[in-house]
Amino acid sequence: MNRIFSGIQPTGNLHLGNYLGAIRNWVALQKDFDCIFCIVDLHAITLPQEPAALRSSTREVAAAYIAAGVDPDHCTIFNQSTVPGHSQLAWVLGCMTPLGWLNRMTQFKEKAGKQRDMAGLGLYSYPVLMAADILLYKATHVPVGEDQKQHLELARDIAGAFNRAYGVEYFPLPEPQIFGTATRVMSLRDGTKKMSKSDPSDYSRINMTDDADTVALKIRRAKTDPLPLPDSVEGLSERPEAENLIDIYAALAGVGREAALAEFAGAQFSQFKERLADLAVSVLGPIGAEMKRLVAAPDHVDAILARGAARANAVAEPHLAEIYELVGMLRPQHAR
Ligand code: TYM
Numbered sequence: 001m002n003r004i005f006s007g008i009q010p011t012g013n014l015h016l017g018n019y020l021g022a023i024r025n026w027v028a029l030q031k032d033f034d035c036i037f038c039i040v041d042l043h044a045i046t047l048p049q050e051p052a053a054l055r056s057s058t059r060e061v062a063a064a065y066i067a068a069g070v071d072p073d074h075c076t077i078f079n080q081s082t083v084p085g086h087s088q089l090a091w092v093l094g095c096m097t098p099l100g101w102l103n104r105m106t107q108f109k110e111k112a113g114k115q116r117d118m119a120g121l122g123l124y125s126y127p128v129l130m131a132a133d134i135l136l137y138k139a140t141h142v143p144v145g146e147d148q149k150q151h152l153e154l155a156r157d158i159a160g161a162f163n164r165a166y167g168v169e170y171f172p173l174p175e176p177q178i179f180g181t182a183t184r185v186m187s188l189r190d191g192t193k194k195m196s197k198s199d200p201s202d203y204s205r206i207n208m209t210d211d212a213d214t215v216a217l218k219i220r221r222a223k224t225d226p227l228p229l230p231d232s233v234e235g236l237s238e239r240p241e242a243e244n245l246i247d248i249y250a251a252l253a254g255v256g257r258e259a260a261l262a263e264f265a266g267a268q269f270s271q272f273k274e275r276l277a278d279l280a281v282s283v284l285g286p287i288g289a290e291m292k293r294l295v296a297a298p299d300h301v302d303a304i305l306a307r308g309a310a311r312a313n314a315v316a317e318p319h320l321a322e323i324y325e326l327v328g329m330l331r332p333q334h335a336r
Contacts, residue, residue, distance in 0.1 A: 004029060005139035005174075007038035007080070009197075010057035011049065014064050015205040017195040019284070020182035020251045021145025027069040029143055029177070035075040036137055036312060037065055039305075042080045042087065043129060046122040047111065060291065062301050064208055067290035076315075078308030080133065085316035090125070090132035092327060096161050097128050101154060107147075131155035135162075135171045136316050143177040146184040147194060152176040166326045182251035188222040191240025206280060209288045216277040219245075224269040231265030233257055245269075245276060252279045 006026060008018055026037060039061045044054055058079050065077055080086050102108070105127055112119035122129075130151050134142055135158070142152055152174065159171035187193040187204040195205045203218055210218070223241045230236060236243040236257075249272075250260040264272050294301055324331065 002033050002141060003137055003139045004033040004035045004141045005134045005137050006143050007040040008061050009040050009044045010054060010061045011044045012197040013207040015195055015207050017185035019208055020185055023068045025143045025180060030075050037070055037075055037077050039079040046126050059298055059301050060295055062305055063291045063294035066294060067287045072304045076308045076311045078305055078312045082309035083312045083316050085136050085320045086132050088320055089136050090129040093132050093158050094125055094128045096165055097158055106150060127151045127154045131158040134174050135159055136319060138172055139174050140172045141177050142174050146178055149176060180251055181247050181257060186244040188218055191244045208284060209291055212281045212285055215280050219273050219277040229264045229267050229272055231261060249276050252283050
């Protein structure tokens with residue numbers, strides 16, 4: 001059966017990139033796949049986190065999934081640390097991942113910065129844990145934004161390495177699902193930089209819980225160029241801010257780039273931005289309001305996470321037993 005696994009780190013404000021690049025696609029895919037959506041708290045601690053903030057952010061990410069339309073009765077929603085199999089499988093997979101593969105990962109280079117010797121081992125082996133997340137459930141498909149592509153290629157390589165090492169076809173090679181017009185939403189302050197939770201400027205991103213006035217203000221302040229909007233996709237080249245805003249509009253409206261451009265060809269940014277702000281508010285407003293309602297009633301979210309953890313463990317435990325068996329771990333029976 002086709003199974004989806006995907007996840008988001010509980011490390012601060014969820015933004016439009018997380019919504020358009022990931023969560024919205026999950027909502028569309030949940031009808032056709034067995035879906036497991038995780039809040040990856042173990043990944044979050046690869047960089048320092050304040051414990052209380054990590055806990056509340058974990059609930060907030062769960063609330064975002066539910067508020068955006070992921071159905072907890074149909075999909076499994078849980079936080080990673082409640083299923084020990086993730087860490088256990090990450091160890092096994094780490095033992096067959098050459099350092100050379102990890103040295104190629106651009107995210108480590110970006111996050112470790114100049115002081116690479118001071119970066120933690122967890123940050124370095126981050127992609128191995130991510131491979132374990134996916135492979136623990138033998139997931140076949142992984143819907144993510146463009147920035148996760150390299151990690152997913154590594155997950156496929158690791159799955160292949162395991163299968164070859166033990167002469168089995170145990171793990172399916174997971175397929176990335178990177179689709180839509182907003183696979184890489186860019187910063188509102190700089191169209192060449194990715195919209196990100198860690199950008200120091202809050203004006204660089206639209207948060208899923210921003211109120212209507214804030215969304216409108218951020219869009220009004222978004223960087224643009226002095227030209228009117230072009231009438232063709234070619235006219236967007238070398239205009240990263242125009243391209244980004246058109247892509248955001250198209251994604252929110254559920255139309256292609258061409259259709260968005262046909263609507264605004266020759267228009268000034270001021271006019272376009274007003275329409276974009278109205279559209280963004282109409283899509284994100286109800287989701288943000290529902291997130292706030294859910295976060296204010298944490299028992300409901302916690303119950304969904306507990307149910308999800310039980311379901312996830314029920315899939316993970318037999319897989320881990322099979323993996324240990326393949327690897328040759330002795331499982332002594334209790335003496336009678
Ligand atoms: P994270 O938490 O950085 O991002 C969560 C999801 O949002 C997407 N995304 C974006 N999409 C479009 N434009 C953007 N500006 C943008 N920013 C973020 C990401 O591509 C991602 O889909 N390593 C992962 C979490 C993870 C995971 C996994 C994902 C851990 N294990 C297993 C899939 C499968 C991460 O840090 O995502």
